[in-house]
Amino acid sequence: MADLDIMENDSKQYIVVKIGNEQYGIDISYIDTIVRMQKITRVPKAQRHFKGVINLRGEIVPVMSIRLKMKLEDDEFTNTSRIIILKLEEKGMLGVIVDEVKEVVTLSSNEVEKSSGKGSFINGVGKHGEELISLFDINAIVEEKENA
Amino acid sequence: MDVSQYLEIFIDETNEHVQTLSDCIMVLEKEPDNKDTINEVFRAAHSLKGMAGTMGFKRMQRLTHDMENVFQEVRSDKIKVNSAMIDLLFKCLDAIDGYLNNVKASSDEGTEDNEHIIKELNDFIAAANGTVQTEEKPVTPVEEKTENASGDADYLQIELNDSEKDAVKAAEEAGQKVYGITVNIQKDCLLKAARAFLVFKAVEEFGNIIVYRPSSQDIEDEKFDLTFSFYLVTEEEDFDKISHAAGTVSEIESVVGSLVSYADIAGAEKKEEVPVETVSKTEEITKTIQTAPAAPAQAATPAAKKQAAAKPVTGRTVRVDIEKLDALMNQVSELIIAKNSLVSISSSEAGAFQNQTFNEQIEYLERITTNLHESVMKVRMVPIESTVNKFPRMIRDLARKLNKKMELYMTGEETELDRTVVDQIGDPLQHLLRNSADHGLESNEVRIQRGKPEVGSIFLNAYQEGNNVIIKVGDDGNGIDVEAVKNKAIERGTITPEQAESMSQKEIINLLFLPSFSMAKQISDISGRGVGLDVVKSNIEQLGGDVEVQTVLGEGTTFTVRLPLTLAIIQALMVEIRDEKYAIALGSISNIESIPVNEIKYVEAKEVIHLRGNVIPIIRLDKILDIDDGQKDPENLTVVIVKKGDSLAGLVVDNLMGQQEIVIKSLGKYIDNNKIISGATILGDGEVALILDVNTLI
Structure with a gap:
């Protein structure tokens, strides 16, 4: 990371998380906080990918399983599981469950390869050393359409 | 003079006065001879004029002045209230509303002169009076009046009632002097009542005031223009001393006065007839003087003192930004959560915390938080009156437009709801009322055929039921034709004929709440575009409430709106x-x-x-x-x-x-x-x- 200390104007910071075997990056400007796994209260009749709600310092925050949203296997909560609390201007706070939080990286625009595709939750792939990081399109995740 | 700081108060008070006027005019339409209402209307119009003048809104002042003239004529029984006049007055109110909206938007009244309304008003007075009173025709009367005011000696025109005359007579007989005095206040004076009070205080050094014009109450309430008059009973021989004392009060333009005698008054009395309203206006004072004719000032002085004390009354209510209240509410919410967690600790963790004082304190805390919460909630509660009191006027206009006779009956206007709910419930209710007026009620002919009273009734009843407030809006009209709704729904493909078979009446009626489902055969500008009941429903649901319909074909429809009393x-x-x-x-x-x-x-x-x-x-x-x-x-x-x-x-x-x-x-x-x-x-x-x-x- 040391080589990235001098930031370029168009570089962004990402939090790198693990879901399954893949590494994903979440734009740090969307992130309010990261909390450990806690009791999630199930909400009946909610969309399937919503695990329920949690009490975050006195506020009710809905929690989404990004795995279910991406049609992956259901989450298995472990010691490394975390809930990343995203804060969105319009709709308020939303928690997403990830298997593990790894690090914070800074990617400049020339390290990011844009990609787009219908029904995809990824809007780019970042290269960080030897590793590839899929960058989440936060708006696509929040978007309430079920992607078939 | 910078009056911007008063703008907010001006807007609020104007709103209030316009509402009063609207209410009163509605009453007048039904009871054209109701003297109390006429007086109230007059006072409201007068205050409006005064306020507009103070704020420098000349156009508004002019309009209200001419309205006031009409009321003045009504008050003195020169004009009878008729429906053309009522229509005209409502036009005036709309125009005032227009000014007010301009003021709200831009702190300026705008440039609309409303000449035609003013002309109509004046025509009205002229038509009613014939040509007798042409010299009173006010074109730009307000300015004139204020200009003239400086030299006026209104005390000469004071008409006294018997007890006041007796008081003058008694004073004379006791060898005291009675001075008639008129004080003119400077045009830009903002605290007229306070100035008047200071004048009274100054002259009461010399003797007692026995007659006030306008009445002391009206002076206290600032219900006078720039002049007021009074009679002073005193031992003082030199009038200049008195006028000098009164004249030293700041913002006083001039003090005019002279010695009056009982003979003058009695003589002047014959020249002019006493208008009825003058008597009623001074009734209050009459009473106090009657009880103590020889020393009337005893009654007058406390009144004047009260006026000084009355000033801070405005300070007893505080305008608070609703956001601040929300913040307070959130704090209370947090407190209750914290309290609940203490309660759960005390009940679950036996042992260490199980001692009586601790439990007592917890209970004490519970009581306080509950009371605190209630107080905060009450602060946020306002009567629905502010929202529903515009409806009578609306129904009246609709009755005209639709050419149907109808009457709105409202109860429970004092029912209180959370401020945010009250603010947002207006539109849905208005919609339901329009629905009743347009679709619900049959035409007058049909009603007579059906043996119903010719005048249709629309009602709005509000009351509290447990944690909910219920508002029922309905009519005694045609009711909803369930078959017609069913057919329409099938025709539109909303439901299949098979589905229709198995649906209950209630379910079918609920189809009316679907988006873009309109039963109106004709689209009018009142309703029928199908953006109606679904919006009503979603608005009400947003407030955490719901709406239901009961209907009997041929007998009427009732919409029941249920709203939560508290939101938090x-x-x-x-x-x-x-x-x-x-x-x-x-x-x-x-x-x-x-x-x-x-x-x-x-x-x-x-x-x-x-x-x-x-x-x-x-x-x-x-x-x-x-x-x-x-x-x-x-x-x-x-x-x-x-x-x-x-x-x-x-x-x-x-x-x-x-x-x-x-x-x-x-x-x-x-x-x-x-x-x-x-x-x-x-x-x-x-x-x-x-x-x-x-x-x-x-």
Whole structure:
């Protein structure tokens, strides 16, 4: 990371998380906080990918399983599981469950390869050393359409 | 003079006065001879004029001045109230509203002169008076008046009633002097009442004031223009001393006066007839003087003192930004959550905390937080009056437009609701009323044919029921033709004929709440575009309420709007279903029963229980909430009987946890759950419990 200390104007910071075997990056400007796994209260009749709600310092925050949203296997909560609390201007706070939080990286625009595709939750792939990081399109995740 | 700081007060007060005028004019339309109302109208118009003048809104002042002239004529019985006049007055009110909106938007009254209205007003006076009073015709009268004011000696025109004359006579007989004095205040004076008070104080050094024009009450309330007059009884020979004392009060333009004698007054009396209203206006003073004719000032002085004390009255109410109240409410919510967690610690952790003082203190804390919450809620509560009092006028206009005779009856305007709810309930209610007027009521001919009273009735009744406020809006018109709705729905493809067969009447009527479903054969500008009931419904649901329809074909329709009294904190019963905790609002719970399983009966393959003469459907919460794990029923079921209006339902729960004050939190915008869950709350131990919306279950 040391080589990235001098930031370029168009570089962004990402939090790198693990879901399954893949590494994903979440734009740090969307992130309010990261909390450990806690009791999630199930909400009946909610969309399937919503695990329920949690009490975050006195506020009710809905929690989404990004795995279910991406049609992956259901989450298995472990010691490394975390809930990343995203804060969105319009709709308020939303928690997403990830298997593990790894690090914070800074990617400049020339390290990011844009990609787009219908029904995809990824809007780019970042290269960080030897590793590839899929960058989440936060708006696509929040978007309430079920992607078939 | 910079008056911008008064702008807000001006807007509020103008609103109030316009509303008063509107109400009074409605009354006048029905009772053209109601003197009290005429006086009230006059006062409101007068205050409006004064306020507009103070703020420098010349156009508005001119319009209100001419309105006032009309009222003046009515008051002195020179004009009879008729419907053309009422129409004209409403036009004036709309024009004033227009000015007011301009003022709100730009702090300026705008440039609309409303010449035609002013002309109509003047024509009206002229037509009614013939040409007798042409010299009184005010074109730009306000300016004239203020200009003239400086030299006026109005005291010469004072007409006295008998007791006042007696007082003058008595003073003369006692060898005292009576001076008639008129004081003119400077045009830009903002605190006229206070100046008048200072003048009175100054002259009362010399003697007693026996007559006030206008009355002392009106002077106190600043209900006078720039001049006021009074009679002073004194031993003082030199009038200059008195006029000098009065003249030293700042912002006084001039003080005019002279000695008056009883003979003058009695003589002047014959020249002019005493108008009726002068007497009524001074009645108050008459009474006080009658009781103590020789020393009338005893009554007058306390009145003047009261005026000094009256000033801080404005300070007893405080305007608070609703956001500040919200912040306060949030703090109280947090406090209650913290309190709940203390309560749960004290009840769960036996041992260390189990001592009596601790428990007592906890109970004390509970009481305080509950009271605090109630106080904060009350601060946010306002009567629905402010929203519904514009409806009579609206119905009147609709009656004209639709050419149907109708009458609006309202009750319960004093019912209080949370401020945010009151602000937003106006549109839905207005819509329902328009619906009643347009679709509900038949035309007058049809009504007569059907043997109904020719004049249709529309009603709006509001009252509190438990934790809800109910507002019923309805009419005695045609009712909803269920068959017609059904056919329309089939025609539009909303439902299939097969579906229609199996639908209950209620379900069919509920189709009316679907988006873009309009029954109107003709689109009018009043209703019929199909953006109606669905918007009403969604507006009301946004406020946490719901709306229902009852209708009898040929007899009328009633819409029942149910709104929660409070939005943030409620008393709730906590229940357990398997290992999940849910809250049910206490306000919707009727009672709790333990029912043996074998008492469950079946009606149309649905489970019901028979309880004290009621057949109550059973709702298995575990099934509804998708936690049915096939667990066998125990011998006795715990059933929470909930009510919504007249309908009851029994909710089967596993376990009761007790009553608790809960803070309602929204689930946010992400989760869509068919509205069964109306929100969530945080329990004492930090756990989240969901709040069941009983209204959607029944």
